[in-house]
Amino acid sequence: MPDIHAKLSASGAKKWLSCPGSKALEEMFPDETNEFAEEGTLAHSVGEAKIKYAIKQLNRPKYAQIMQNLKVNRYFNEEMEEYTDGYRDFVIEIYNSYKKEGFAEIDIEQRLDFSQYVPEGFGTGDVVILGNSCIHIIDLKYGKGVKVDAENNPQLKLYALGALSLYDSIYDIEKAYMTIYQPRLDNISTCEINTDVLMKWGNEFVKPRAEEAFNGLGPCVAGSYCDEGFCKARPVCRTYNEQKIAIAEKYEFKQPKTLNKDEISEVLDIADSISKWVTLVKNYALDQALKGEKIPGYKVVEGRSNRQWNAEEHEIINAYMKKADIDDFDSDEYFKALDTIAPRKLKTITELEQALSKTKFNIMLGDFVLKPQGKPTLVNFEDKRPELNTTETAVEDFKDYIREDK
Ligand code: SF4
Numbered sequence: 001m002p003d004i005h006a007k008l009s010a011s012g013a014k015k016w017l018s019c020p021g022s023k024a025l026e027e028m029f030p031d032e033t034n035e036f037a038e039e040g041t042l043a044h045s046v047g048e049a050k051i052k053y054a055i056k057q058l059n060r061p062k063y064a065q066i067m068q069n070l071k072v073n074r075y076f077n078e079e080m081e082e083y084t085d086g087y088r089d090f091v092i093e094i095y096n097s098y099k100k101e102g103f104a105e106i107d108i109e110q111r112l113d114f115s116q117y118v119p120e121g122f123g124t125g126d127v128v129i130l131g132n133s134c135i136h137i138i139d140l141k142y143g144k145g146v147k148v149d150a151e152n153n154p155q156l157k158l159y160a161l162g163a164l165s166l167y168d169s170i171y172d173i174e175k176a177y178m179t180i181y182q183p184r185l186d187n188i189s190t191c192e193i194n195t196d197v198l199m200k201w202g203n204e205f206v207k208p209r210a211e212e213a214f215n216g217l218g219p220c221v222a223g224s225y226c227d228e229g230f231c232k233a234r235p236v237c238r239t240y241n242e243q244k245i246a247i248a249e250k251y252e253f254k255q256p257k258t259l260n261k262d263e264i265s266e267v268l269d270i271a272d273s274i275s276k277w278v279t280l281v282k283n284y285a286l287d288q289a290l291k292g293e294k295i296p297g298y299k300v301v302e303g304r305s306n307r308q309w310n311a312e313e314h315e316i317i318n319a320y321m322k323k324a325d326i327d328d329f330d331s332d333e334y335f336k337a338l339d340t341i342a343p344r345k346l347k348t349i350t351e352l353e354q355a356l357s358k359t360k361f362n363i364m365l366g367d368f369v370l371k372p373q374g375k376p377t378l379v380n381f382e383d384k385r386p387e388l389n390t391t392e393t394a395v396e397d398f399k400d401y402i403r404e405d406k
Helices: 013-018 022-026 035-054 060-071 078-100 154-167 195-214 224-228 238-252 261-290 313-324 333-338 349-356 358-368 391-397
Strands: 105-113 122-131 134-140 175-182 187-194 298-302 376-380
Touching: 013 022, 013 154, 013 195, 013 224, 022 195, 035 060, 035 078, 035 105, 035 122, 035 134, 078 122, 078 134, 078 175, 105 154, 122 154, 134 154, 154 175, 154 195, 175 195, 187 195, 238 261, 261 298, 261 376, 313 358, 349 358
Parallel strands: 134 175
Antiparallel strands: 105 122, 122 134, 175 187, 298 376
């Protein structure tokens, strides 16, 4: 589950451990949720209920009630039902295997406090199983964008440190097992670590970096985690942008014929990341411009939009036929203009305009054409389209497009 209130979250640990400056920069941006996060939260809740029912922490009526409430969520579907069944079965299998060895306790959605290593640090372990001299952390990843590996995964290691803090005073724990269960990528990844090595990592590696990050003192260091960790500071982070510019500049003055195959391969490797970077910066600049900030050399204009029919197909055909005063659908030229191959299917606006001529089209069907408002677009000042005059107008007209700081 997301570590909703932790300042230095376990899920973002790879980012702030590598780039201690990220925490201070990200604080400039509001927290945002998105459909993927909402879908993931739902999958966790469904999985939690299923496991709790399987281990008899929920009785049947309570379980049925919880599931009924969860299933009305717009993100619930058969796929989620299947994947969470698999998750439950996997967890129960592991739990039973520890039971067979003589001892097992299981906690679902357990709060894990690792503030001994990270200031105010805590998170929620999806599943924590306590076995004979070991703990086993299982983390459900419902996303399918990035394959997540358990090996050397700081999020899991922080959860394991939190579990150690919780149980170590009662039990003698020598080993931590950590598993990522990522059903939509068919990915189950497990690793193990001795608890003395884990605590050494916590004390010697995590602690100093966490303190630096928490106090906003550390430098910014760019890496793959900028994008993988969805750093909110990317559009304005100097280090990140300079890194992208340096990559882009490396190829700027080379003609394609001078690139060898290795270089082309390298360009392809970075193309995706460059393109994401450009989109990020463009979206950020548009947001700022719509909020009234001036971006030198750029203006906001109404973007282009496609014309649409404003009524149902049969209504348009009927009205068209009426206007043309046509009774015999099968022979008339107006009818042929509609569509010669599939008579009851309406052609596109452009096709009909070409078939009839612009003037005739306007007379016959002009009333059925809608030109939606174009999305706001940030363009170079040389663009001929008029600038949207005032901030008030732009904000009012395009309020649906602005990602407000809520
Ligand atoms: S974009 Fe990358 S370098 Fe910049 S603050 Fe975020 S993680 Fe650090």
